Amino acid sequence: MEQEVALFLASDMLLTAAKLAAPALFVSLAVGVAISIFQVVTQIQEMTLTFVPKIMASVFVLLSMGGWMLSTLVEFTKKLFQYAGGM
Numbered sequence: 001m002e003q004e005v006a007l008f009l010a011s012d013m014l015l016t017a018a019k020l021a022a023p024a025l026f027v028s029l030a031v032g033v034a035i036s037i038f039q040v041v042t043q044i045q046e047m048t049l050t051f052v053p054k055i056m057a058s059v060f061v062l063l064s065m066g067g068w069m070l071s072t073l074v075e076f077t078k079k080l081f082q083y084a085g086g087m
Contacts, residue, residue, distance in 0.1 A: 005083060016076045020069050024061045031057045 035050045062069075 027057045027061045028054050
């Protein structure tokens with residue numbers, strides 16, 4: 001029984017981490033592709049041009065979705081404490 005619980009908690013942990021990281025990563029990826037296309041079209045080959053828009057987009061996503069991320073993390077933590085208390 002302990003192995004099943006450990007595997008369930010590990011898979012739930014990985015799924016929660018993926019859910020929390022996905023919005024920021026996807027927005028950063030989309031902004032990076034858009035900036036790359038802009039650089040190809042305009043032939044501006046500045047390496048530092050992508051950093052500021054990516055950081056700004058990531059901060060915007062974290063500010064706008066931070067409440068959802070926090071509630072997801074709190075739900076996961078409650079599940080962990082429930083399993084720890086039941087053992």
